Amino acid sequence: MSTCTSQNPPAVERRRGDTHSRPTRVPVVDAVIVGGGPAGLSAALVLGRARQRVLVLDTGRPANAASNGIGGLLAQTGVAPSDLRRAGREQLAGFPNVEVRDGAVLDAAALAEGYGVKLESGEAVHTRSLVLTHGLRYDPPALPGVEALWGRSVFHCPFCDGWEVRDLSLAVLGSGPDAARSALVVSGWSRDVVLLTDGPARLNGERAALQDAGVRVREERIREVVGSEGWLQRIEFVEGPAEQRDALFVRTNRGQPNGIAAALGCELTAGDTIVTDGDGRTAVPGVYAAGDAATENFRSVANAIGAGSRVAQRVALDLV
Ligand SMILES: Cc1cc2nc3c(=O)[nH]c(=O)nc-3n(C[C@H](O)[C@H](O)[C@H](O)COP(=O)(O)OP(=O)(O)OC[C@H]3O[C@@H](n4cnc5c(N)ncnc54)[C@H](O)[C@@H]3O)c2cc1C
Numbered sequence: 001m002s003t004c005t006s007q008n009p010p011a012v013e014r015r016r017g018d019t020h021s022r023p024t025r026v027p028v029v030d031a032v033i034v035g036g037g038p039a040g041l042s043a044a045l046v047l048g049r050a051r052q053r054v055l056v057l058d059t060g061r062p063a064n065a066a067s068n069g070i071g072g073l074l075a076q077t078g079v080a081p082s083d084l085r086r087a088g089r090e091q092l093a094g095f096p097n098v099e100v101r102d103g104a105v106l107d108a109a110a111l112a113e114g115y116g117v118k119l120e121s122g123e124a125v126h127t128r129s130l131v132l133t134h135g136l137r138y139d140p141p142a143l144p145g146v147e148a149l150w151g152r153s154v155f156h157c158p159f160c161d162g163w164e165v166r167d168l169s170l171a172v173l174g175s176g177p178d179a180a181r182s183a184l185v186v187s188g189w190s191r192d193v194v195l196l197t198d199g200p201a202r203l204n205g206e207r208a209a210l211q212d213a214g215v216r217v218r219e220e221r222i223r224e225v226v227g228s229e230g231w232l233q234r235i236e237f238v239e240g241p242a243e244q245r246d247a248l249f250v251r252t253n254r255g256q257p258n259g260i261a262a263a264l265g266c267e268l269t270a271g272d273t274i275v276t277d278g279d280g281r282t283a284v285p286g287v288y289a290a291g292d293a294a295t296e297n298f299r300s301v302a303n304a305i306g307a308g309s310r311v312a313q314r315v316a317l318d319l320v
Contacts, residue, residue, distance in 0.1 A: 028053075028125055028126045028127065029053045029054060029055045029125060029126070029127045029128070030047070030052040030053045030054065030127070030128050030129065030315075030319055031043075031047055031052055031053075031054050031055075031127060031128070031129045031130070031131055031312075031315055031319075032054075032055050032056075032057070032105070032108075032115070032117045032125055032127040032129075032130055032131070033047075033054060033055070033056040033057070033131045033133055034057055034105045034108075034130065034131065034132050034133060034134045034260060035056075035057070035058060035059075035132070035133040035134035035135055035291070035293070036056045036057070036058030036060075036085070036088075036089070036100055036133075037058070037062045037063070037085065037133060037135055037291060037292075037304060038084065038085075038088070038291065038301045038304040038305045038308065039133035039135075039290045039291025039292070039293075039304035039305070039307055039308035039311075040056055040058065040131070040133035040134075040291070040308060041056070041085065041088035041089065041092065041100075041308070042088075042304070042305040042306075042307075042308030042309050042312070043131055043133060043290060043308035043309070043311055043312040043315075044056045044092055044098050044100065044308075044312075045088070045091060045092060045098075045308075045309075045312075046308070046309050046312035046313060046316070047098070047312045047315060047316060048092060048095035048097055048098040049095075050312070050313075050316040051097060052097065052315075052316055052319065053097050054095075054097065054098045054099070055099050055101065055125060055127070056092075056098070056099065056100040056101065057101055057102075057103055057104065057105045057119065058100065058101070058102060058103075059102070059103065059104045060102060061257075062081055062085070062135060063135050063136060063138055063292055063299075064081045064151065064160075064301070065081060065082075065151070066150050066151030066152060067080075067081055067151040067152075067160075067161075068080065068151075068152060068230075069081075069164075070084060070160075070301050071159075071160045071161055071162075071163060071164060072159060072160060072163075072300060072301075072302065073300075073301050073302055074302065081301075084301070103119055103120045103121055104119070104120040104258075105117055105118070105119060105120075105134075105260065106118045106119065106120055107259075107260060107263055108130055108260060108263070108264060109263075109264075110264070110284075110286075111126065113128075114126055114127055114128045114129070114286060115127050115128075115129075115130050115286060115287075117130065128286065128319060129286045129287070129288065129315050129318070129319060130264070130286060130287045130288065131280075131288045131289070131290065131311060131312075131315060132260060132261055132266075132274060132282075132287065132288065132289040132290075132293050132294070133289070133290050133291045133293060133304075133308060133311075134256075134257055134258060134260070134293050135257060135291060135292045135293055136254045136255065136256065136257065136272075136273070136292040136293060136299070137254060137255050137256070137257045138156065138252045138253075138254055139252055139253040139254070139255075140154065140156070140250050140252050141173065141250050141251070141252075143173075143198075143222060143224070143225055144223070144224045144225065145224045145225035145226055145227065146225050146248075146250070148227065148230075149225065149227045149230060149231075149232050149248075152230030152231070153165075153227060153230060153231050153232035153246065153247045153248065154225065154232065154247070154248045154249075154250060155247060155248070155249050155250070156249065156250055156251065156252045157299075157300075158185060158186050158188075158189055158249060159300070160300065161247070162186065162188075162189040163189070165189065165190070165246055165247040166189045166190060167189075167190050167191075167192075168190055168192070168246035168247060169190070169192045169244060169245045169246045169247075170186055170189065170190045170192065170193045170194075170245065170246065170247050170248070170249065171193070171194050171195075171196050171235060171243065171245045171247070171248045171249070172186050172193060172194075172195050172196065172248070172249045172250075173196050173198065173222075173248060173249070173250045173251070174195070174196075174197065174250070174251055175197035175198065175199065175200065175201050175202045175203075176201075176202040176203070177202075177203070177204070177206055178251075179195060179197065179251075180195065180203055180206035180207075180209070180210055181206075182249065182251070183195040183210060183213075183215045184209060184210065184213055184215065186249055187213040187214065187215055191214050192214075193213075193214070193215045193216075194215065194216045194217070194218055194243060194245070195210065195215055195216070195217045195218070196218050196222060196235060196243070196248075197217065197218070197219045198219075198220075198221060198222045199219065199221060200219060201217055201219050203217070218237075218240075218243065220237040220238065220239055220240045221237060221238040221239075222235060222236070222237055222238070223236045223237055223238050224236045225248065226242075231246075232245055232246060232247055232248055233245075235248070254271065254272060255272040256268070256272055256273075256274075256293065261274045261282075261287075261289065261293070264282075264284050264287050265283075265284050266282045266283070266284055266287060266289065267282070267283060269296055271296050273292075273293065273294055273295060273296045274289040274293055274294040275294075276288070276289050276290075276294045276311075279310055279311065279313075279314035280294065280307060280310060280311030280314055280315075281311075281314060281318075286318075288311045288314065288315055289311070290304070290307035290308050290310070290311040291303075291304035291307050291308060292304060294307070295307065
């Protein structure tokens with residue numbers, strides 16, 4: 001007998017007859033995947049192929065939504081983020097044991113066996129395991145003009161977008177030694193880099209290295225970042241001449257996009273990512289995390305796809 005608390009069980013349960021014959025288990029699905037970005041869709045693919053009953057929920061707000069194309073993804077460079085997700089969903093449509101739905105997971109709580117998951121639609125789903133692939137929230141600096149250019153010509157990661165703006169006029173925003181280091185890193189993509197500190201530079205010994213790399217430093221207060229149709233044109237200061245630039249690199253504040261991991265008792269790092277072992281297992285039994293949500297450094301689509309694949313194999317093995 002199913003213990004699903006929903007009036008309207010998920011299609012994965014209704015379609016059980018389509019799937020490999022197996023004894024009915026108490027929970028309705030084997031895995032609920034929270035987030036259908038590259039990590040979640042990759043996890044769903046591997047779990048689907050392992051004949052697990054999977055429900056993916058996705059609110060359709062990926063980290064790179066504003067981006068024109070994904071940089072640095074093997075054999076797929078330049079593909080639009082939405083096209084990659086669409087292709088992933090199309091592939092998953094071939095699995096009768098996998099359902100991908102639009103909508104949010106609101107919260108999840110431990111049951112005597114597995115987890116009860118509350119959906120935005122009002123439904124409740126009972127699952128044997130929970131995979132958190134809901135990504136991270138990226139907040140760019142609150143400078144006037146940045147939001148309209150975010151992901152198009154204002155970037156946070158030169159490994160994602162540096163190649164596309166190589167040899168152009170670039171700027172890096174920030175002060176202190178970390179910002180100086182970022183400017184030196186970006187100077188690997190162009191010899192025309194200016195570090196905009198928006199106030200006192202707070203540099204010590206870094207000035208010599210910046211000078212050697214040809215990086216100029218401007219300390220004037222920034223008034224506005226100006227662009228058109230996604231393209232950066234110039235940075236205007238409260239005083240002093242504007243700086244004509246093609247792209248700007250900034251630091252972001254990041255955090256969990258919801259309180260699900262914290263409510264389940266998952267440990268979070270100082271950078272607000274979910275702590276897991278190398279396979280994506282959290283310290284909370286039956287709860288897993290992968291992709292940006294659980295990646296402290298070097299977040300990318302390639303990493304998310306790989307982490308999703310890995311966590312799915314771990315989930316399938318743990319469910320035996
Ligand atoms: C502006 C920008 C540009 C980038 N460019 C590149 C690039 O060129 N190349 C590259 O490799 N990487 C790039 N990245 C990084 C890349 O986007 C991420 O590493 C990657 O998207 C992580 O995949 P993910 O599946 O973990 O998370 P995401 O892609 O963010 O997907 C998470 C999904 O979970 C959903 N979700 C969140 N909460 C819930 C909930 N409660 N219920 C249901 N669904 C939920 C979200 O709506 C979203 O669809 C960029 C990042 C940013 C911010």
